Amino acid sequence: MCRNIHTLHNFEPAASSEEVQAAALQYVRKIAGTTKPSKANQEAFDRAVxxxxxxxxxxxxxxxxxxxxxxxxxxxxxxRARAVASGRYAA
Structure with a gap:
C-alpha cells in the first residue's frame, strides 16, 4: 500500500474532494509506476485519476x-507520535 494514501472514512470533518483527488492520484501513480506520465499516456492517466x-x-x-x-x-x-517513537523522525 502506498504510504501517502490515508484512511478517508469516518472523520470529522469529512474528507474533502481535494483529499479524495490526492488519494486517487497517489493510487494511479503507484499502479502506473510513475509520478509523471508521458504525453502519450497523460490522457489515460488523468482519466484514471x-x-x-x-x-x-x-x-x-x-x-x-x-x-x-x-x-x-x-x-x-x-x-506524529508513532513516527517519532519508531525513530523515523527526530523529535
Whole structure:
C-alpha cells in the first residue's frame, strides 16, 4: 500500500474532494509506476485519476460508520507520535 494514501472514512470533518483527488492520484501513480506520465499516456492517466476519485467519493458516501467519527487533529497527533517513537523522525 502506498504510504501517502490515508484512511478517508469516518472523520470529522469529512474528507474533502481535494483529499479524495490526492488519494486517487497517489493510487494511479503507484499502479502506473510513475509520478509523471508521458504525453502519450497523460490522457489515460488523468482519466484514471478522475474515475478513481469518482468511485472513491461514491464509496465514502455509501459507507456506514458504526463508531463515532474520529477527530482529524487528534489522529494526526497520534501518527506524529508513532513516527517519532519508531525513530523515523527526530523529535
Amino acid at each position: 478522475a474515475e478513481i476519485a469518482h468511485a472513491t467519493q461514491h464509496l465514502l458516501n455509501d459507507l456506514v460508520a458504526v463508531r463515532p467519527p474520529k477527530n482529524r487533529e487528534e489522529e494526526a497527533a497520534k501518527a
